[in-house]
Amino acid sequence: MKIVRFVPRFADADEVLKKYCRKSFKAPCSLELVYLPFLLFKYKIELTSLFGRKKTEKGLFLVDLLQAIPVNIKKNTKFKFRNPDLQNEFVELLDSFPTESKKNVILVETEDVEQKQVLPIVLQEQVAIKTGKTLLMYDIMKLAGSLRYRRLDVIPLPETKTLYYPYWLIYFRDRKGKMQFDVLDGVSGQKEGGQIIKSVKLGLIEKQKISQNLHLAKGAGVN
Numbered sequence: 001m002k003i004v005r006f007v008p009r010f011a012d013a014d015e016v017l018k019k020y021c022r023k024s025f026k027a028p029c030s031l032e033l034v035y036l037p038f039l040l041f042k043y044k045i046e047l048t049s050l051f052g053r054k055k056t057e058k059g060l061f062l063v064d065l066l067q068a069i070p071v072n073i074k075k076n077t078k079f080k081f082r083n084p085d086l087q088n089e090f091v092e093l094l095d096s097f098p099t100e101s102k103k104n105v106i107l108v109e110t111e112d113v114e115q116k117q118v119l120p121i122v123l124q125e126q127v128a129i130k131t132g133k134t135l136l137m138y139d140i141m142k143l144a145g146s147l148r149y150r151r152l153d154v155i156p157l158p159e160t161k162t163l164y165y166p167y168w169l170i171y172f173r174d175r176k177g178k179m180q181f182d183v184l185d186g187v188s189g190q191k192e193g194g195q196i197i198k199s200v201k202l203g204l205i206e207k208q209k210i211s212q213n214l215h216l217a218k219g220a221g222v223n
Helices: 013-023 084-089 125-144 195-222
Strands: 002-006 028-049 054-064 070-072 078-081 105-112 149-173 179-185
Touching: 013 028, 013 149, 013 179, 028 125, 028 195, 054 125, 054 149, 070 125, 078 084, 084 105, 125 149, 149 195, 179 195
Parallel strands: 002 149, 078 105
Antiparallel strands: 002 105, 028 054, 028 149, 054 070, 149 179
8 A cells, every 4th residue: 555654763573662661561462553544734823912813824734634633843844755746746735835944854655564554544635624723723823822812813724744654563461461562653663642543543443343244344345
């Protein structure tokens, strides 16, 4: 299956296991690399101060397509593409972002991966954007200070792109012998928690449902 993905910095299974075991007393049983779908979109912020002064800014936002978990992208982030043709697809999205940056470089590429590694999309694009926009506005108000502005509008712009983010699932047995898993960010190598784990679990459940439905459909065809 061909996807547009964030390039995993930690792509070697042995390296991931060593990193995990150095920081955990758990004995891993197995591991796998999966890809969580995100929607990348551009937005415009319109701020009106208490004195009527207006300010407009643009930014990029990621929202996952299973729960609409938002991830804001820093202004000094540079996207670097391994496939020359792929860069042209992102021109309109990235026109306000830097072309040079020594920090916060994100590698993106088109790659063929096994379909079993790709978690399914659950949310429609507009639903994910609407939820992400609401959460983004809340975060901006906290950072900017809600008393400084009498009006704050977040306006999603039409350019969007679906991207897949790599996560390592490290399986282990708990004290009761039940299989559990930890989630490691495939780019940063950091252990994930909270909402990302929920999104991965939801993706695995949806993937299992799709597999079961396909199996039933094939069985019906035989009869």
